[in-house]
Amino acid sequence: MSPNRREHEQPLLLQQEKSQETAYDSSEKIVVVGIDESTNWDTEVPPFSWKKLWLFTGPGFLMSIAFLDPGNLEGDLQAGAFAGYSLLWLLMWATAMGLLIQLLSARLGVATGKHLAELCREEYPKWARMVLWVMAELALIGSDIQEVIGSAIAIRILSNGILPIWSGVIITALDCFIFLFLENYGVRSLEAFFAVLIGVMALAFAWMFGEAKPSGKELLVGILVPKLSSRTIQQAVGVVGCLIMPHNVFLHSALVQSRQVDHSNKGRVQEAINYYSIESTLALIVSFGINILVTAVFAKGFYGSEIADSIGLVNAGQYLQETYGGGLLPILYIWGIGLLAAGQSSTITGTYAGQFIMEGFLNLRLKKWLRALITRSFAIIPTMIVALMFDATEGSLDVLNEWLNVLQSVQIPFALIPLLCLVSQERIMGTFKIGTVLKTISWFVTALVTVINGYLLLEFFTSEVNGVVVGAVVCALTAAYVAFIIYLIWGATSFLPRQSGPKAILHSDS
Incomplete structure (x- = not known):
């Protein structure tokens, strides 16, 4: 290898264990530097290293918060409560399906060096990407309302009912x-902060x-x-519907950008995908x-x-208290602590996802405090309105939760279909398609x-929609919805392979 090439590539490579150290560059990407003379610079994947796995550990746990x-x-x-233990097998397989989708999202981010929202902006026509952006924002808002309300309920539990839902929303x-x-x-x-929150959840629910x-x-x-x-x-x-979160698909492809990978080296890219x-x-x-x-x-x-x-x-907390009693620490408060950790961690990752979605689709580059304020406002303002309209009564919050589940279910195809279209394209993924x-x-x-989510929507609208006018509006929206899904699927073999030149360096002939 020539000295010039070594000097050019060394700072970018995720290397083996010799002479390793961790550093942060100006874009806050983790870089592992060091050189191994025996490395094949083009295709060889370095051997497994526990130290290297540790350096890659983090993005997946942030993703798992969803x-x-x-x-x-x-x-x-x-x-x-309703089905006993009988649906645990489905929970396992739904988690496996979610894992597959998240692995594809991470693969897309590592292989291209760009996240899903950025690639959607580049690959889809303006009108289509704007629709995708709106859908992603709606999914994020729906998820964030549930998360913020969950945190507010936990705060009310831990304050013995002193703090109402709306005040918990403000605190959250x-x-x-x-x-x-951070x-x-x-x-x-x-x-590390999110690892602590996951640990709190695990401890609280294990105690229960x-x-x-x-x-x-x-x-x-x-x-x-x-x-x-x-x-x-x-x-x-x-069970299946609540595990696949649209905003989480966008988030994971962006989180993997925190580790810097040399995209001219197939072995290093494959190594990153493996870890x-x-x-x-x-x-x-x-x-x-x-x-x-x-x-x-x-x-x-x-x-x-x-x-x-x-x-x-x-x-739930009150029923737990009545059923299982106090113990060393009242189970009501254990539930509240676990719920608060879940709500706080998910709302912060929601803020993170909102930044990537907005910046990726709109190509915005804003200061940290401003982008956080904007993306947080997108969720908090609707949540405050909801908290004031729907008081803390069980019936009203149950109705709210049903509508929010519907809102998120509608958005799922608009994250999954673009992901699959993009990750299947050799022009974009190179040999990593x-x-x-x-x-x-x-x-x-x-x-x-x-x-599955279509079944949920059908059941919901069958029971909730009444009247000819409302039914006609729902039918028209459904037709437009299905037409756009067909367009996205058709795009997998039609408009995506545009004559704009290769996106990825790593092709089979490289």
């Missing part, structure tokens, strides 16, 4: 300042699990033996375990009871998730 937000916790507790809104504060100390500090003492045998059977009845279909749909795959899998195993803890606690305490179909985030088998599996998962 699998543990208050909306997911509500889905867990309702599934446990201030988390963007925590985000800005960002100043680098991405590793931010990742210990207090409830669910049946280990029934738990294992629920995970390993598929079981579904007509009575539990709606809960089953909810991110391992890290993301470990993160979702942890989130799956936490979701199981919550489901099992409510299955043990409320399955088959008269109140099983009326439990939600608002009254997904193969035929993985593409088939991914499209099947996307179709399955879309159909």
Whole structure:
């Protein structure tokens, strides 16, 4: 290798263990520097290293927060209370489907050096990318309202009811300042903060699990033996629907940009993809375990009871207290602590996702405090309006939650279809495009998730929509919705391969 090439490439390479050190460049990307004379500079993937895995650890755990937000916790507790342990197998497979989608998102980000929102801006016509941006923002707002309301409920629990929902919303809104504060100390500090919050959730819900003492045998059977009845279909749909979050697909492709990779070196890119795959899998195993803890606690305490179909985030703590009692620390407060950790972590990652979505689609470059304020306002202002309109009564918040679930379900195809279209294109991904088998599996998962959420939408509108005028409006919107989905799928083989030159350096002939 020539000296010039070595001098040019050395600062960019994620190297093996010799002479390693971690540094932050001006864009806050983690760079591992050091050289190994035996490395094949083009294609060889360096051997596995635990130190290197540690340096890549972080983005997957931030991504996993979306699998543990208050909306997911509500889905867990309702599934446990209404269906017992019988839907745990579905929770496992839904997590596996979510993992597949997140791995594709990380692969896209690593191989191209750009995140999903940026690529959508570059690859889709202006009118289409603006529709995709609006849909992504709506999905983010719907998710953030649930997360902020969940945090506000936790704050009310921990304050013994002194602080109402609206005040909890204001307190939660201030988390963007925590985000800005931690960002100043680098991405590793931010990742460490989220690791602590995940640890708090795990400890709180494990404590609840210990207090409830669910049946280990029934738990294992629920995970390993598929079981579904007509009575539990709606809960089953909810379990799958709440795990696939549109904004999280955009987020993960951006989070992997925090580690700098030399995109002229196939081996280094593949190495990064491998480490991110391992890290993301470990993160979702942890989130799956936490979701199981919550489901099992409510299955043990409320399955088959008269109140099983009326439990939600608002009254769950009180029902837990009445069922399991005080103990060393009242279970009501343990639940509140876990719920607060889930709400706070998910709202901060929502702020993070909002920045990437807005900057990527609109090509905006703003100061940190301004972009955080704008993206936070997108969610907090609607949430404040909702908190004032819907008071803390269980019925009103249940209705709100149903509408928010519908809002997010509508958006899922607008994140998954562009992701699959882009990650399948050799012009964009080079040799890292997904193969035929993985593409088939991914499209099947996307179709399955879309159909499941379509069932949820059909059930909801059948029960909620009344009147000829309203029905006509819903039909017209549905037709436009389906037409746009068809356009996105058609784009996979039509407008995406535009004659604009190759996006990726790493092609098979490189």
